[in-house]
Amino acid sequence: xxxxxxxxxxxxxxAAIKLFLAxxxxxxxxxxxxxEAGVARRTFFRYFRAKEDAVLPDxxxxxxxxxxxxxxxxxxADPLAALHRAAHLVLGLYSHDPAMAVRRYELMxxxxxxxxxxxxxxxxxxxxxxxxxxRISPEDDLLRHDVTAAAIVATHNHVLRQWIRDGAAGDVxxxxxxxxxxxTAALTAWPPGDERQEDSLVVVVASAGTPMWRIAKQLRAAxxx
Amino acid sequence: xxxxxxxxxxxxxxAAIKLFLAxxxxxxxxxxxxxEAGVARRTFFRYFRAKEDAVLPDxxxxxxxxxxxxxxxxxxADPLAALHRAAHLVLGLYSHDPAMAVRRYELMxxxxxxxxxxxxxxxxxxxxxxxxxxRISPEDDLLRHDVTAAAIVATHNHVLRQWIRDGAAGDVxxxxxxxxxxxTAALTAWPPGDERQEDSLVVVVASAGTPMWRIAKQLRAAxxx
Numbered sequence: 001x002x003x004x005x006x007x008x009x010x011x012x013x014x015a016a017i018k019l020f021l022a023x024x025x026x027x028x029x030x031x032x033x034x035x036e037a038g039v040a041r042r043t044f045f046r047y048f049r050a051k052e053d054a055v056l057p058d059x060x061x062x063x064x065x066x067x068x069x070x071x072x073x074x075x076x077a078d079p080l081a082a083l084h085r086a087a088h089l090v091l092g093l094y095s096h097d098p099a100m101a102v103r104r105y106e107l108m109x110x111x112x113x114x115x116x117x118x119x120x121x122x123x124x125x126x127x128x129x130x131x132x133x134x135r136i137s138p139e140d141d142l143l144r145h146d147v148t149a150a151a152i153v154a155t156h157n158h159v160l161r162q163w164i165r166d167g168a169a170g171d172v173x174x175x176x177x178x179x180x181x182x183x184t185a186a187l188t189a190w191p192p193g194d195e196r197q198e199d200s201l202v203v204v205v206a207s208a209g210t211p212m213w214r215i216a217k218q219l220r221a222a223x224x225x
Numbered sequence: 226x227x228x229x230x231x232x233x234x235x236x237x238x239x240a241a242i243k244l245f246l247a248x249x250x251x252x253x254x255x256x257x258x259x260x261e262a263g264v265a266r267r268t269f270f271r272y273f274r275a276k277e278d279a280v281l282p283d284x285x286x287x288x289x290x291x292x293x294x295x296x297x298x299x300x301x302a303d304p305l306a307a308l309h310r311a312a313h314l315v316l317g318l319y320s321h322d323p324a325m326a327v328r329r330y331e332l333m334x335x336x337x338x339x340x341x342x343x344x345x346x347x348x349x350x351x352x353x354x355x356x357x358x359x360r361i362s363p364e365d366d367l368l369r370h371d372v373t374a375a376a377i378v379a380t381h382n383h384v385l386r387q388w389i390r391d392g393a394a395g396d397v398x399x400x401x402x403x404x405x406x407x408x409t410a411a412l413t414a415w416p417p418g419d420e421r422q423e424d425s426l427v428v429v430v431a432s433a434g435t436p437m438w439r440i441a442k443q444l445r446a447a448x449x450x
Contacts, residue, residue: 116341116345119344119345119348120341120344120345123344141407142383142387143380143383143384143404143407143408144407146379146380146382146383147376147379147380147383147408147411149379150375150376150378150379151372151375151376151379153375154371154372154374154375154376155368155371155372157371158367158368158371158372159368162367179368182366182368182369182415183368183372185415186372186411186412186415187411190407190410190411215441216440216441
């Protein structure tokens with residue numbers, strides 16, 4: 001056994017995925033992963049609580065960074081901007097190593113306990129997103145916050161999955177920007193409770209080529225004026 | 226020990242929740258639940274694979290009914306109608322016994338493994354919803370399907386949670402109808418890919434009191450004409 005004096009989380013994760021794909025998740029032990037990575041068994045367990053954790057990216061660390069980012073970004077004028085940045089942060093966790101992202105995805109489809117870990121993690125991001133919205137717009141519709149958090153997480157997952165299926169090539173962050181733009185446009189047209197009953201006349205003349213979502217946005221602005 | 230010759234799932238669930246709340250989830254055994262319900266230990270395990278399952282409503286059965294409902298309802302003109310009915314079906318699973326819903330919610334906040342089961346289950350409904358949309362509108366924007374499924378599930382969870390927090394009184398199905406109406410209005414304003422680039426002039430005159438979401442809907446219809 002070659003001893004690696006400076007093992008990193010990535011060394012261990014890479015060794016784990018290699019063995020899981022080669023001989024199966026169930027039949028691979030933590031000892032074998034440690035040996036493959038050239039570290040002692042106890043070193044493995046200093047990084048990971050269980051075999052499953054070795055495959056997933058560092059969500060605990062990422063969730064800390066997401067929470068920090070959201071706490072720093074409390075602009076009530078644009079509550080979604082910080083969530084978009086947070087979604088890019090999570091996406092980067094997967095996309096910085098495209099080959100690893102593909103192998104992890106492959107493994108995820110074979111091992112139910114891995115999928116379960118992933119689903120639990122996704123839920124933690126979604127809760128952090130909803131909490132951010134409640135913190136910066138406490139007077140707003142709470143249903144809207146929950147749906148917005150769910151929609152942004154679903155958008156992130158959709159973009160990541162499609163990118164991986166397409167071979168993990170190309171700019172995944174540009175894809176996420178475009179998708180978030182579409183989803184945000186729909187959420188912008190959310191009918192606000194205080195305006196649904198408003199008794200006003202609205203006339204809009206839109207110029208050629210104006211996208212529908214922009215007209216909807218203008219209408220809301222007009223109704224507020 | 227009194228032997229109950231016709232135990233039902235509900236008898237066992239009720240006994241389980243009573244003991245979990247009285248002496249704690251971890252310290253209650255399956256044997257004790259069986260004894261409380263007046264059945265043999267093996268009867269308990271005929272109904273449930275694990276202690277956790279005894280607390281949760283019958284999601285396996287409900288998921289089967291949801292899938293049947295969605296398979297019967299393949300109206301491409303109104304892809305959301307079936308999902309709304311499915312959301313009501315799931316809501317009924319909780320709301321038909323309000324007292325149980327409240328105690329289950331209380332327990333859920335104390336026991337992490339129960340919350341995890343619940344999150345996993347929610348994910349199964351969300352996947353069934355997205356699959357339904359892909360099946361009946363395969364040509365539509367896949368991102369929209371994923372976001373719609375996530376939004377409907379988030380709406381259901383939001384309404385159920387608020388109803389329980391408000392003491393599980395009043396018509397929870399009416400609350401869900403109202404919330405789904407709001408969310409559907411937002412999703413109706415979704416900017417469709419093939420219209421975003423369209424080079425047409427749109428003029429709308431809305432009469433007094435017209436809600437914004439209805440104007441957005443009209444605009445889309447006008448753009449298609």
